[in-house]
Each structure stands twice: as C-alpha cells, then as structure tokens.
Amino acid sequence: MRIGILTGGGDCPGLNAVIRAVVRGSQPSGDEVVGFRDGWRGVLEGDAVTMDLAAVRGILPRGGTVLGTSRTNPYAVEGGADRVLATLERFGIDALVPIGGEDTLGVAAKLAEAGVRVVGVPKTIDNDLDGTDYTFGFDTALGVATEAIDRLHTTGDSHHRTLVVEVMGRHAGWIALHAGMAGGATVVLIPELPFDVDAVVAHCQRRFDSGYSPIVVVSEGARPRDGDLVTATGERDPFGHVRLGGIGTALASLIEARTGRESRAVVLGHVQRGGTPSPFDRVLATRFGLAALDALHAGESGVMVALRGTDIVRVPLGEATARLKLVPVERYAEVEVFFG
Numbered sequence: 001m002r003i004g005i006l007t008g009g010g011d012c013p014g015l016n017a018v019i020r021a022v023v024r025g026s027q028p029s030g031d032e033v034v035g036f037r038d039g040w041r042g043v044l045e046g047d048a049v050t051m052d053l054a055a056v057r058g059i060l061p062r063g064g065t066v067l068g069t070s071r072t073n074p075y076a077v078e079g080g081a082d083r084v085l086a087t088l089e090r091f092g093i094d095a096l097v098p099i100g101g102e103d104t105l106g107v108a109a110k111l112a113e114a115g116v117r118v119v120g121v122p123k124t125i126d127n128d129l130d131g132t133d134y135t136f137g138f139d140t141a142l143g144v145a146t147e148a149i150d151r152l153h154t155t156g157d158s159h160h161r162t163l164v165v166e167v168m169g170r171h172a173g174w175i176a177l178h179a180g181m182a183g184g185a186t187v188v189l190i191p192e193l194p195f196d197v198d199a200v201v202a203h204c205q206r207r208f209d210s211g212y213s214p215i216v217v218v219s220e221g222a223r224p225r226d227g228d229l230v231t232a233t234g235e236r237d238p239f240g241h242v243r244l245g246g247i248g249t250a251l252a253s254l255i256e257a258r259t260g261r262e263s264r265a266v267v268l269g270h271v272q273r274g275g276t277p278s279p280f281d282r283v284l285a286t287r288f289g290l291a292a293l294d295a296l297h298a299g300e301s302g303v304m305v306a307l308r309g310t311d312i313v314r315v316p317l318g319e320a321t322a323r324l325k326l327v328p329v330e331r332y333a334e335v336e337v338f339f340g
C-alpha cells in the first residue's frame with residue numbers, strides 16, 4: 001500500500017512521533033509512505049517527499065513537524081477537491097493519514113465521503129477534539145503553562161502585583177483549566193463561560209487581603225459577560241477563524257485600575273506549541289500512528305483513531321468533527337473551589 005501522510009493546522013508537539021510511527025510501523029508489511037508538505041497545500045500542489053527510515057531517524061523528541069504545516073483549506077480553493085484527487089492519483093496513493101485538528105480532519109471527512117481512503121489522527125494542544133479523551137500536544141502545552149504559573153507566583157508575590165497569564169484555547173479552556181488547577185491560580189477564565197469582571201476583581205482583592213498576589217489564568221478566547229473588553233485583530237484564516245490575542249493585557253489594565261495595585265500580563269502564545277514533546281505526548285502520538293496503520297490494514301476508512309481511557313479506538317470522522325469538546329460546567333466548578 002502507498003500511504004500519504006500530512007500534518008495540517010497549528011503545529012503541535014508529537015507530530016513527528018506520529019510520522020515516525022507510521023513509517024517505522026509500515027516496514028514489516030512493506031508499505032510505502034509519501035509525505036505531503038505543509039498540510040493540504042502539499043496535496044493540492046503535488047509537493048511531496050518519500051518518507052523512509054532515514055527521513056524519520058532522530059525525529060521522535062523533536063517539536064514541530066518535519067513535513068511542515070499550513071492552514072490551507074482545499075475546499076476554499078476553486079477546484080480544490082478535484083486537484084486533491086488528481087494528486088492522489090498521480091502519486092499512486094492508496095490511503096491518506098491526515099494528522100490534524102477540527103479543520104484538517106473536517107477536510108478528511110469530506111474526502112472520505114468522496115471515496116478517498118482516509119484514517120485521521122487527532123492533534124491539537126487545545127485538547128478540544130471530540131471523540132478522544134486527549135489529543136497529544138496538550139500535555140506538553142500544559143507543562144509549559146504550569147511551569148510559567150509556578151514561576152509567576154514568586155515574582156508576583158515579591159512585587160505585590162497581579163499577574164495575568166494568557167494561554168492558548170480558542171474555543172475551549174482545557175489548557176487554562178488544567179494549568180490553573182495545577183498551578184494554584186486565583187481565577188481561571190475560559191471561553192465556554194463568559195466571566196463577570198466584578199467577580200474577577202473581588203477574587204484578586206481577596207488574594208491581596210490574604211497577603212499573597214493573584215495569578216489570573218485566562219484563555220485567549222475568554223470573554224466578559226458584559227462590555228467589550230477586547231480582543232481580536234479582525235484577520236481570519238482560510239477556515240474562517242479570527243486571529244485572537246489581547247484579553248490578558250486588557251484584563252491586566254482593568255484589574256490594576258480596579259484594585260489600585262500594579263498588574264502585568266504575560267502572553268505564553270506559541271511557546272506552548274513549540275519544543276520537545278512530553279513523554280506522555282510521545283507515547284500517545286506513537287500509539288496513534290501505529291493504530292492508524294492497523295486501521296488501514298483492517299480496511300477501515302472515514303475513521304479517526306482516538307484515546308478512550310487507556311485504549312486506542314476508532315471513531316467515525318464525521319462524529320469526531322461534528323462538534324468541539326468543551327469544558328463541562330462541573331469541571332469548571334472543581335477549579336472554582338480554589339478561587340480567591
């Protein structure tokens with residue numbers, strides 16, 4: 001079998017581990033692996049490279065993706081779907097393994113419906129893909145965010161100021177929720193639950209009153225219940241997502257004005273996405289890669305490999321991309337116990 005592989009959307013620690021697992025795992029059956037560069041762009045334009053053992057040597061601990069990535073959407077390009085089919089024909093590709101989030105796998109689902117043999121692999125540091133308990137990349141991002149919060153506690157307390165940490169999470173607050181709980185945040189704000197500015201200020205004030213300084217962890221996609229605190233540039237990517245950023249800075253100024261104490265914002269941004277994957281993410285990514293191969297050998301198509309408990313299972317791509325996995329209110333209630 002000739003297998004095409006690609007990585008699309010935002011990069012994510014662990015992508016190389018999946019690529020390596022597919023290439024290494026395909027050796028015994030004699031499958032060939034072709035890597036398309038920069039996600040769906042490489043498929044649209046027929047930009048590909050042979051992925052043999054030499055191509056994957058040493059990449060397990062490396063962040064990013066050796067194949068490159070982009071947010072190219074073939075369905076937003078005139079004749080895009082036909083160009084994708086033509087490339088697959090030209091390269092003699094029997095099956096595709098797209099590694100991506102909701103957007104990349106949304107394209108995969110449409111291609112599967114069009115008759116292409118596809119087994120998707122979920123990735124996103126946001127952990128918001130439905131159908132899987134965890135995506136790889138999340139654990140690494142969480143480690144970065146938690147370490148940052150640990151460090152900010154000591155400098156915040158020394159200067160008696162509020163530190164607002166803005167973390168990634170466009171639609172879902174999983175990074176903020178977990179990092180806020182692991183790091184002992186004063187308040188955690190997530191996109192799923194618009195926040196009350198007065199309550200945030202009151203939590204910060206209470207923290208100051210107890211002799212310590214507040215740490216506010218806010219997802220980039222979080223919004224206040226009322227008012228128009230900030231926060232997007234207005235630019236959109238090919239999947240229609242607005243470029244976010246700015247809620248942390250806006251919130252820090254507001255908290256400073258309302259508490260009368262100095263405040264600073266720290267935007268973790270792409271630091272959360274870069275660098276070497278955690279052992280958990282390397283293992284999950286490797287298992288996903290092997291499971292994708294197994295699914296292809298079992299004749300599957302239109303499915304995504306997923307983690308359920310400790311097992312790797314297959315779920316229909318359509319089901320996995322139909323909605324995002326958001327933070328449930330009861331999970332937020334757990335972290336709320338520690339506010340103030």
Ligand code: F6P
Pocket residue numbers: 010101124125126168169170220244273
């Ligand atoms: O989807 C993952 C993600 O990291 C989001 O949390 C964030 O909004 C977005 O990617 C940032 O994308 P870009 O790399 O285009 O700035």
